[in-house]
Amino acid sequence: xxxxxxxxxxxxxxxxxxxxxxxxxxxxxxxxxxxxxxxxxxxxxxxxxxxxxxxxxxxxxxxxxxxxxxxxxxxxxxxxxxxxxxxxxxxxxxxxxxxxxxxxxxxxxxxxxxxxxxxxxxxxxxxxxxxxxxxxxxxxxxxxxxxxxxxxxxxxxxxxxxxxxxxxxxxxxxxxxxxxxxxxxxxxxxxxxx
Amino acid sequence: xxxxxxxxxxxxxxxxxxxxxxxxxxxxxxxxxxxxxxxxxxxxxxxxxxxxxxxxxxxxxxxxxxxxxxxxxxxxxxxxxxxxxxxxxxxxx
Numbered sequence: 217x218x219x220x221x222x223x224x225x226x227x228x229x230x231x232x233x234x235x236x237x238x239x240x241x242x243x244x245x246x247x248x249x250x251x252x253x254x255x256x257x258x259x260x261x262x263x264x265x266x267x268x269x270x271x272x273x274x275x276x277x278x279x280x281x282x283x284x285x286x287x288x289x290x291x292x293x294x295x296x297x298x299x300x301x302x303x304x305x306x307x308x309x310x311x312x313x314x315x316x317x318x319x320x321x322x323x324x325x326x327x328x329x330x331x332x333x334x335x336x337x338x339x340x341x342x343x344x345x346x347x348x349x350x351x352x353x354x355x356x357x358x359x360x361x362x363x364x365x366x367x368x369x370x371x372x373x374x375x376x377x378x379x380x381x382x383x384x385x386x387x388x389x390x391x392x393x394x395x396x397x398x399x400x401x402x403x404x405x406x407x408x409x410x
Numbered sequence: 411x412x413x414x415x416x417x418x419x420x421x422x423x424x425x426x427x428x429x430x431x432x433x434x435x436x437x438x439x440x441x442x443x444x445x446x447x448x449x450x451x452x453x454x455x456x457x458x459x460x461x462x463x464x465x466x467x468x469x470x471x472x473x474x475x476x477x478x479x480x481x482x483x484x485x486x487x488x489x490x491x492x493x494x495x496x497x498x499x500x501x502x503x
C-alpha cells in the first residue's frame with residue numbers, strides 16, 4: 217500500500233521546510249550563537265543527509281520509468297554528498313571550504329534532473345509546471361550556495377539560501393498528482409482529483 | 411523584611427535582544443500559515459471527514475504538516491536558541 221506520489225512530495229516538503237527555517241535562524245542569529253549547543257550545528261546538515269537516505273526508497277518504490285529512477289537516484293546521491301560534507305565540515309573532520317561546492321553541485325544536479333525528467337510542457341498540468349519551476353529555481357538558486365563558498369559568513373547570502381529552500385518547500389506543498397495550473401489541464405493528463 | 415523583586419522578566423529581556431523577536435516569530439508564523447491554509451482549503455484536511463479515507467490520506471495532510479513543522483521548530487529549535495541568544499547577549503554586555 218504505497219502513498220500517492222504527491223504525498224511523498226508533501227512529506228519531503230515538510231522536511232525541507234524545517235531545513236529552510238533552521239538556515240533562516242542561523243542567518244539571523246549568526247554562526248556563533250547557532251553553534252552554542254553542539255547538537256544544533258548538526259541539525260540541518262543531518263536533516264539534509266537523512267532526506268538523501270530517504271530518497272533511495274523513493275527511487276526504489278516510485279520508479280515508473282528509467283528517467284524517474286535516474287532523477288530520484290541522482291537527488292539521493294547529491295543530497296547525501298552535500299549533507300555529509302556539511303556534517304564533516306561542522307564537526308571539523310573536513311577542513312577545506314571546497315567541500316561547500318557540494319551544495320551548488322546538489323542544486324545544479326537537482327535542477328537539471330527536474331527539467332530533464334519532466335517530459336511535458338509547462339502548462340500540461342500542475343505537476344509539470346512545478347517540475348519546470350523547481351528545476352529553474354534550483355538551477356538559478358545554485359548561484360547562492362556557490363557564492364557562499366567564498367562568502368560563508370554573509371548573512372544576506374545565508375538568508376537567500378534559506379528562503380530559496382523555503383520556496384522549494386512551498387512548491388512541493390503545491391504539488392498534486394493531477395490538477396490544473398492557472399486553469400490549464402491537458403485532457404491527456406486525466407481527470408483532476410481533490 | 412526583604413521582598414525579592416524580579417527586575418527583568420526573561421521574556422521581555424529576550425524581546426529586547428536584537429533578532430530575538432524575529433526568531434520567536436518564525437515558528438508561530440509557520441503554524442499560522444498551516445492553519446490559514448486549512449481554513450482556506452478545508453477539503454485538504456481529511457481529518458475533518460475521515461470516513462472512508464485511506465491510511466495515507468489520514469496521515470499526510472499538508473496544512474497539518476506545515477503547522478507541525480512550525481510547532482517542532484518553535485519548541486525544539488527556537489526556544490533553546492532564544493535562551494542562548496539571551497546568554498550570549500548578557501555575556502557580551
